[in-house]
Amino acid sequence: MAYAANVIRGDDPSTTKLYGERTAKTSCQYLLPHVTKSAKILDVGCGPGIITADLAKIASDGSTIGVDNSEGIIKQASTSFPDVPNLKYQVGDATNLKDFADNSFDIVHAHQLLVHISNPVPVLKEFYRVCKPGGIIAVRESSPSVVLFLKPDLPGIRQYWDRAMAMMPKIGAQTQAGIDLEKWAKEAFGTDGEKLVYTKTPVWNAGHTERVTGPAAAHAIQYGMATQEEMDQWAEAWKEWDAAEDHEWVFEAGEILCRKGI
Template sequence: MPSTANYVHGYQPSVLRSHTWRSAANSAAYLLPYITPAMNILDVGCGPGTITMDLANLVPEGSAIGLECESAQEVIQQAASVAQEKSIRNVEFTTGDAHKLPFEDNTFDITHAHQVLQHVKNPVLVLREMARVTKPNGYVAVRSTDFRGFAWWPETEGMDAWRELYLKVMRKNDGIPDSGRRLHLWAREAGLPRGDRMRKSVGTWCFATEEEVAWWSSLWAERLLESRFRESALKDGLVTETELQAASRAWKEWGASEDAWFLAWHGELVCHV
């Protein structure tokens, strides 16, 4: 994904805090009913590999491969080290371009991507590539969030301003921040099966307890100032340092409310190819 994707957040610790929290249970539950023990799975855009390793554990007679962009070499190496520490022998990690997957046709039983299509320049081509490397009668599975659909309480002008800032930066960097509602359209354009061979669903992350709210708010407050997002936001005069600081404060203030509640929803799609 080097020249054809632009991951606006980067891979700094403020970003990986949320990525390493992700698991098959909280981020790929929609896919789990389709998995059987002998499957071979490709996880496109695997990040630190927590979901990939969970998938590998679900296919003890098969294998899982996590793929990331060339710029994420350090993250991939860390994922491989964690897998070795956990004695997960049927997983490996590699790099490559999601628009031109480095695998032969009909290689995998499941090809999966979590929160990837919102960051690539051509999501339809990525879906075609995922279908190409998937075996006949296998599954292409994607999940992608929708920032325009996020909801929270209390509603504040500061949080509204954060969302507008985020949407602006994402779009300037060729991202698609409302990708969750578009998955089925992209799948149709990619030529994937429709009707009863295409299952559409919605998954959620809800942050409601005091601990969850504190984690989620501090994560975003930090990410705005201490990740690649800051650099992306400031280049070309998209936003000012003052606006970034204000958005970070808005997250902290939201998280300090005893009534704080946050809903992030994700479009989910499983195509039986």
């Protein structure tokens, strides 16, 4: 797992900035029609918790729990939404949701979690275990190797991203997560009694300036991703991208909705 290798820290500001613009509307629109007011929801790999809080507001008569393996990000999330009384966050491991009993949740949700996990099928099996019969498992994953659109399309960004894609498998990450999601889900859930819907959508991304500057860049250099000179060149490219009007960076994403058999 990328986080286990300590190459990517869940509570690193360079990481949380990338996740900070994600909302339920932008990141799990495919799920929202299925969220009832009384739903009991588990959001796994919740990060700073913005999507989690949005889901809790929709399920205002239910309860929502956000789980992440980073103590730092859970502390941040726990103090960020004081106006949402039916919401809580706790440290947990997606590969072993031991704090939760079988058949506990109406909805088990994850957004761009499996991309960071070397063996996603056991994680999906845990989602299935804690989901109630008749409940929904909803997962959205990007395929970061499939860049649909980059504007402005700068050589420095392309070089940086090619290097990142070469490094990701070495730290246990999945560059084809959105593409492989349906295959993983079928292996984890089987075909007896549940309905599986798979769709593809674009996912818009924030720039990576913070990943090629400061402590994150120093860590990547130490890990062998690049030289300092290369990092400096990539940082200039990302700064130019950030300053450009109407900049866009779009990946392909896959989404699944599975209703657990009764």
